[in-house]
Amino acid sequence: MKKTIMYDVNGEKVQKEINYIPVRYILAIIITLLEVLTILGIVVALCYYVPYFYLACWVTEIFCVIHIIAADDNPDYKIPWLLFVLIIPIAGFMLYFLFYSRKLQKKFVKRLEDLKGNSYEPEDDLLDELTEENPVAASQARMLCHIAEAHLFTNTRQEYFPLGEDMFGRLLTDLEIAEKFIYMEYFIVEEGLFWNSILNILKKKASEGVEVKVLYDDIGCMTTLPGNYHKILKKYGIEATPFSRLKGNADSEFNNRSHRKITVIDGKVGYTGGVNIADEYINEVEKFGHWKDTAIRLEGEAVWELTKLFLVDYGINVKKMPQIRQDLYPKQLKVCEPGYLIPFGDGPYPIYEHRVGKCVIQNLLAGATKYAWITSPYLIIDNDLCTDFENAALRGVDVRIIVPHIPDKKIVFAMTRSFYHRLMKAGVKIYEYEPGFIHAKNYLVDDEYAMIGTINLDYRSLVHHFENGVWMYQCEAIRDLKADIVDTLDKSIEVTSDMLKTNLLQHMIYSVVRIFAPMM
Numbered sequence: 320m321k322k323t324i325m326y327d328v329n330g331e332k333v334q335k336e337i338n339y340i341p342v343r344y345i346l347a348i349i350i351t352l353l354e355v356l357t358i359l360g361i362v363v364a365l366c367y368y369v370p371y372f373y374l375a376c377w378v379t380e381i382f383c384v385i386h387i388i389a390a391d392d393n394p395d396y397k398i399p400w401l402l403f404v405l406i407i408p409i410a411g412f413m414l415y416f417l418f419y420s421r422k423l424q425k426k427f428v429k430r431l432e433d434l435k436g437n438s439y440e441p442e443d444d445l446l447d448e449l450t451e452e453n454p455v456a457a458s459q460a461r462m463l464c465h466i467a468e469a470h471l472f473t474n475t476r477q478e479y480f481p482l483g484e485d486m487f488g489r490l491l492t493d494l495e496i497a498e499k500f501i502y503m504e505y506f507i508v509e510e511g512l513f514w515n516s517i518l519n520i521l522k523k524k525a526s527e528g529v530e531v532k533v534l535y536d537d538i539g540c541m542t543t544l545p546g547n548y549h550k551i552l553k554k555y556g557i558e559a560t561p562f563s564r565l566k567g568n569a570d571s572e573f574n575n576r577s578h579r580k581i582t583v584i585d586g587k588v589g590y591t592g593g594v595n596i597a598d599e600y601i602n603e604v605e606k607f608g609h610w611k612d613t614a615i616r617l618e619g620e621a622v623w624e625l626t627k628l629f630l631v632d633y634g635i636n637v638k639k640m641p642q643i644r645q646d647l648y649p650k651q652l653k654v655c656e657p658g659y660l661i662p663f664g665d666g667p668y669p670i671y672e673h674r675v676g677k678c679v680i681q682n683l684l685a686g687a688t689k690y691a692w693i694t695s696p697y698l699i700i701d702n703d704l705c706t707d708f709e710n711a712a713l714r715g716v717d718v719r720i721i722v723p724h725i726p727d728k729k730i731v732f733a734m735t736r737s738f739y740h741r742l743m744k745a746g747v748k749i750y751e752y753e754p755g756f757i758h759a760k761n762y763l764v765d766d767e768y769a770m771i772g773t774i775n776l777d778y779r780s781l782v783h784h785f786e787n788g789v790w791m792y793q794c795e796a797i798r799d800l801k802a803d804i805v806d807t808l809d810k811s812i813e814v815t816s817d818m819l820k821t822n823l824l825q826h827m828i829y830s831v832v833r834i835f836a837p838m839m
Contacts, residue, residue, distance in 0.1 A: 362409055460661060472623075477615055480613060487601045525557050533557055583626045585649070588622060591772055592772065608756060663788060666784070687718075690717035692763045692801075693776070696757060696760075712745045760772055761800060766797065770788050
C-alpha cells in the first residue's frame with residue numbers, strides 16, 4: 320500500500336491508502352509470464368528429448384525468417400524481429416509467434432464493423448466546395464476522409480487551450496450544463512483534484528438522469544485506479560468500463576491500447592488533445608518540471624465524429640452494444656466560424672487499413688512551403704518519416720520539432736536523442752522545452768494547416784494504439800496554436816551539434832535502442 324493525496328467534495332485534502340498496482344493486474348502479468356515460459360519450456364524440452372524435433376524447430380525458424388522478410392510491415396519493425404529469431408535459438412521464433420502480430424482480435428473486428436456502420440451521415444458534401452477553394456487542401460481532406468472513414472465539417476467553433484489548466488475550468492463549466500449525455504474516454508484517469516472535480520459533477524448529473532459513460536484504458540490506469548474502479552463508478556449511476564481489460568493473454572494484449580482523449584457533452588461540445596485526467600496535466604502536482612500540454616474544444620457538428628469514436632470504443636468493451644440514437648447527433652444551428660475540420664480516429668489493422676496519423680503527418684510535411692512546426696513528447700520515428708522531415712528541410716522549409724528537456728522515461732529519451740543528429744544534418748531544428756516536460760501533440764504548417772490530438776511521434780501512437788486527432792484548414796484555432804508555439808520556442812533550448820557529442824558507450828546505447836525502438 321502507499322499513501323496519496325486525494326480531494327473530497329469540498330476540495331479539502333484528505334489522505335487515502337490505495338494499492339500501487341491492484342492485485343488483478345499483478346495476477347494478469349504473472350499469468351502472461353507463466354504462459355510464455357511454459358510454451359518455451361515445452362518446446363525446449365521437446366528439442367532435447369524427442370528425436371529430430373530440433374529439425375522441425377530449424378525448419379520453423381527458416382519459415383519465420385522468410386515470413387518476416389516477405390511481410391508488408393515496415394522494415395524498421397522487421398529488423399529487430401529478425402535479430403530475435405536468428406540470434407536466440409528456439410525462444411526467438413516462439414516469441415515471434417506470441418507477440419509479432421499487432422492485429423486486433425476477430426471478435427473485436429466484427430463488433431467494430433457493426434458499430435461503425437450504425438452512426439451518422441452528414442447531409443452536405445463539403446469536399447467539392449473545398450476543391451473549388453483550394454485543390455491541395457481538398458486532396459488532403461479527401462484522403463483522410465477515405466482512410467479514416469471520417470467526414471469533413473465546417474461551421475464549427477474551436478477554442479484552443481495552451482495548457483491543461485486552461486482547459487480544466489472550461490471543461491467543468493461545460494459539464495455542469497449537460498442535459499442529455501456525457502461521454503468521456505481517456506488513457507489515464509487518476510484520482511486527485513482534476514478527476515475528483517469532474518467526478519463530483521458526473522455523480523450529480525447521473526442522479527439527475529443524464530446518461531454518463533466513462534471509458535478508461537486498463538493498462539494506462541494500472542497504477543492510478545483500483546482494479547475494480549468501473550464497479551465503484553457504477554454505484555454512482557455512471558456506466559463505466561475499462562478498455563481492453565487485461566486478462567493475462569500472451570498475444571497483442573499489451574498493444575492496441577486506447578490512447579484517445581475524448582469528452583463529448585450532449586453531442587454539441589467536444590474536447591480532445593494531449594491532456595489526460597490526472598493532476599500533473601494541470602500542474603497541480605509536479606513530476607517532471609512544468610507540464611506543457613494542449614487541448615482543443617469543438618462546438619458544432621464536427622463533434623459528431625468524436626461521439627462516433629467514443630461509441631465504437633465503448634461498444635467493443637461491453638457485453639451489450641450501445642444503442643445508436645438520433646439525439647446523439649443533434650442538428651445544430653450553423654456556427655459562423657471559418658475553416659474546415661476533420662476529427663478522425665486511428666488504430667490497429669485491420670480496422671484501419673492505413674496508418675492514418677502517419678499519413679496525415681506525411682501530407683502536412685509534403686505540402687509545407689514555408690514552415691512546419693511540431694511538438695511531441697517523443698521522437699522515435701521510422702525511416703519513412705525521417706526522410707519526410709529531411710526532404711521538407713532540404714526544400715528550404717523551416718522545420719522545427721520541440722521535445723521535452725526533462726524526460727518522463729530515460730530510455731525513451733535516449734531513443735529520442737538518437738534521432739537528433741540525422742535530422743539536424745538535413746537542416747531540421749530540434750528544441751527541448753527547458754521548463755520541463757512537453758506532452759502536447761501539435762502539428763502546424765504555413766499558418767493554414769494544423770493537426771491537434773493524441774498522436775505522438777513514436778511507434779506506440781503511429782502503429783499500435785487507438786488514437787484520434789483533428790485536422791484543420793484555415794481555422795481560427797490555428798492562429799492561437801501558432802502564438803503558443805512561438806511562446807514555447809522562447810522557453811526552449813535549441814539543440815546544437817556541440818550538445819550531440821557522445822562517448823563510445825553512449826553511442827553504443829543509442830545504436831542498440833534505435834534497433835529495438837519499433838518494439839517498445
